Amino acid sequence: MNVSADHRTSFADWAGEHAVVLETLDFQRAVDDLEPLRDLVGGARVVALGESSHHIREFYEVRHRILRFLVERCGFEVYALEAPFTQGQVLDDWVRGGPGTVEQVAADGIALSLGRCREMHEVLTWMRGRNHAAAQPPLRCLGTDLPGSAASPLPALEEVAGYVRWAAPEALPLLEQAVGVARRFDDPVIFTALGRYQSLGPGEQDLLTSALSRLMAHLQRLTLVQRAHGYGAEHDTAMWHLRGAWYLDHLHRANVQEGFESASTFRDVYMAESVLRLLEGGARVVLAAHNWHIQRTPAADSQGNLLMPTGVHLAAALGDDYRAIGITSSLGRTTTLGDPTPERPQGAWYDAPLPPPVEGSIESAFPTDRLWTLADLRAARPWIDDAASFQHSRMADYFLDMPVFEAFDAIAHVSRSSGTDHVLRRVGG
Numbered sequence: 001m002n003v004s005a006d007h008r009t010s011f012a013d014w015a016g017e018h019a020v021v022l023e024t025l026d027f028q029r030a031v032d033d034l035e036p037l038r039d040l041v042g043g044a045r046v047v048a049l050g051e052s053s054h055h056i057r058e059f060y061e062v063r064h065r066i067l068r069f070l071v072e073r074c075g076f077e078v079y080a081l082e083a084p085f086t087q088g089q090v091l092d093d094w095v096r097g098g099p100g101t102v103e104q105v106a107a108d109g110i111a112l113s114l115g116r117c118r119e120m121h122e123v124l125t126w127m128r129g130r131n132h133a134a135a136q137p138p139l140r141c142l143g144t145d146l147p148g149s150a151a152s153p154l155p156a157l158e159e160v161a162g163y164v165r166w167a168a169p170e171a172l173p174l175l176e177q178a179v180g181v182a183r184r185f186d187d188p189v190i191f192t193a194l195g196r197y198q199s200l201g202p203g204e205q206d207l208l209t210s211a212l213s214r215l216m217a218h219l220q221r222l223t224l225v226q227r228a229h230g231y232g233a234e235h236d237t238a239m240w241h242l243r244g245a246w247y248l249d250h251l252h253r254a255n256v257q258e259g260f261e262s263a264s265t266f267r268d269v270y271m272a273e274s275v276l277r278l279l280e281g282g283a284r285v286v287l288a289a290h291n292w293h294i295q296r297t298p299a300a301d302s303q304g305n306l307l308m309p310t311g312v313h314l315a316a317a318l319g320d321d322y323r324a325i326g327i328t329s330s331l332g333r334t335t336t337l338g339d340p341t342p343e344r345p346q347g348a349w350y351d352a353p354l355p356p357p358v359e360g361s362i363e364s365a366f367p368t369d370r371l372w373t374l375a376d377l378r379a380a381r382p383w384i385d386d387a388a389s390f391q392h393s394r395m396a397d398y399f400l401d402m403p404v405f406e407a408f409d410a411i412a413h414v415s416r417s418s419g420t421d422h423v424l425r426r427v428g429g
Contacts, residue, residue: 050291060119088143117420144274153245272313329417
């Protein structure tokens with residue numbers, strides 16, 4: 001649609017008049033108020049829901065209300081998380097009726113303590129209840145990230161071992177070589193594992209890379225054989241665990257030479273591939289990850305080198321079948337991740353003040369007298385004259401440079417944010 005310059009307005013004015021105003025964050029309430037999402041989503045196969053900081057109560061609530069709408073009204077079947085694929089298997093088992101408590105499953109299956117909050121327990125319980133009651137294909141919950149979200153490959157290799165012992169015992173020596181080296185730097189805390197890896201000698205690092213690559217090649221060669229014998233699903237799952245370990249090895253190597261900022265994008269490659277893998281059966285996927293990961297545009301490291309987030313890979317593969325909805329806030333509190341403690345070995349989340357929106361940030365354009373607002377940036381673009389001026393968006397307690405109208409298809413803006421009970425319990429204690 002072409003609108004003359006004389007009739008264009010600012011995005012702030014457009015949002016004030018046309019953005020969808022939502023009056024509840026209650027997960028249990030009906031989702032009729034989210035019907036405008038239907039036009040925004042269209043026929044997209046993947047809808048990504050972001051967050052400008054982890055462990056924010058309102059961001060979980062926004063995501064989960066949108067998830068309910070996409071499942072109940074649009075037929076989405078998979079909730080894919082920024083959580084390890086390997087450890088996250090327990091989530092899928094549990095929502096389909098497996099044993100355990102929701103608290104333990106969420107803690108075990110989601111890294112960085114991001115499952116340790118009431119909001120995550122609530123949505124997993126809803127998924128389990130829906131699967132128990134419904135006759136349609138089960139709603140699935142899966143991790144997409146590297147083992148330990150970039151810590152140690154050992155959990156993935158242990159999963160592969162169970163398969164290799166009966167399916168390809170001749171490959172056990174290669175697996176044992178890889179496991180032997182991985183045990184040397186295994187730790188659930190990311191930066192501890194990264195540091196231990198750097199203390200390995202070059203020979204050990206090369207042995208791990210060689211063993212993983214040879215094992216990958218050996219198992220890949222067996223793919224058609226295993227499918228012919230009826231073990232295709234088991235083989236493909238084992239290969240995905242192994243692929244995660246292989247990428248993680250390259251992340252550790254790149255961290256030594258390039259630094260973590262650049263090396264961590266091996267996570268994004270794997271996360272994107274994990275989502276695309278989920279589409280192979282025709283399912284529609286809701287991806288929940290940080291705003292940085294879901295953006296459609298490249299980022300840059302501190303030296304100006306291009307970084308490719310998950311959303312860039314998905315947009316390249318899917319085009320208009322990918323939608324990215326950033327979630328952010330203007331007032332209240334945020335969280336930051338501090339150093340590990342004995343009680344919180346993955347790192348302690350700290351409640352932190354939320355700085356006011358800066359000029360040129362997307363947050364500065366939204367009114368703050370509403371609970372939360374959903375703005376379709378694609379619909380707004382023909383009617384506004386200042387889309388290019390929005391070059392910043394929040395990340396925790398600072399602002400990232402990004403072309404917001406290119407990076408996201410929509411923004412969900414929460415007027416006031418606060419930490420989850422997991423964070424606030426720590427503050428109170």
